[in-house]
Amino acid sequence: MSELARNPRLLRKAQAEVREALRLHAPVPFLLPRQCRERCEVMGYEVPDGTKVLVNAWALGRDGAYWEDAEGGDFEFIPFGAGRRMCPGMALGLANMELVLAGLLYHFDWEVPGGGRPEELDMSEACGITVQRKSKLVLHATQR
Numbered sequence: 183m184s185e186l187a188r189n190p191r192l193l194r195k196a197q198a199e200v201r202e203a204l205r206l207h208a209p210v211p212f213l214l215p216r217q218c219r220e221r222c223e224v225m226g227y228e229v230p231d232g233t234k235v236l237v238n239a240w241a242l243g244r245d246g247a248y249w250e251d252a253e254g255g256d257f258e259f260i261p262f263g264a265g266r267r268m269c270p271g272m273a274l275g276l277a278n279m280e281l282v283l284a285g286l287l288y289h290f291d292w293e294v295p296g297g298g299r300p301e302e303l304d305m306s307e308a309c310g311i312t313v314q315r316k317s318k319l320v321l322h323a324t325q326r
């Protein structure tokens with residue numbers, strides 16, 4: 183909702199925007215911590231047995247090397263993780279997000295209150311195991 187409110191052009195592209203919001207604000211920014219069961223090598227880096235591995239999905243989602251135009255493929259877009267232990271609730275999670283977002287967009291028009299400029303909406307995040315907005319999102323809703 184924060185991204186949508188900030189950018190009226192994207193407001194009209196609701197479906198695409200769900201994915202965009204997930205990329206920019208991966209709800210689980212470091213996925214889940216995992217432990218390496220055996221020594222392996224990833225892109226020339228040796229990862230010893232027992233290493234705790236955190237995947238920085240937040241940084242991947244904002245890396246200009248991947249996201250200038252492209253939708254991203256392979257392992258760049260990973261708000262639900264990847265591989266054998268990826269999120270089994272992905273379909274349910276996405277369906278819930280889309281349903282709630284579609285309902286909010288369908289039934290209301292949205293504006294930043296007090297004549298504020300949409301692009302100046304505070305987008306600071308409070309980081310933790312899951313990411314949330316630092317300040318409350320206050321918008322003016324007009325029922326359709």
Ligand code: HEM
Pocket residue numbers: 208209210213214216260261262263264265266267268269270271272274275276279
């Ligand atoms: C937007 C919603 C959701 C997001 C962003 C999300 C994200 C994630 C992420 C990043 C992981 C770690 C994947 C990895 O380590 O590669 C995960 C694991 C998991 N998620 Fe979700 N999730 C969501 C919704 C759900 C829902 C709705 C359920 C259950 C109904 C669920 C159940 C699980 C379970 C059980 C795991 C652990 C899988 C394992 O370790 O084998 N998640 N999720």
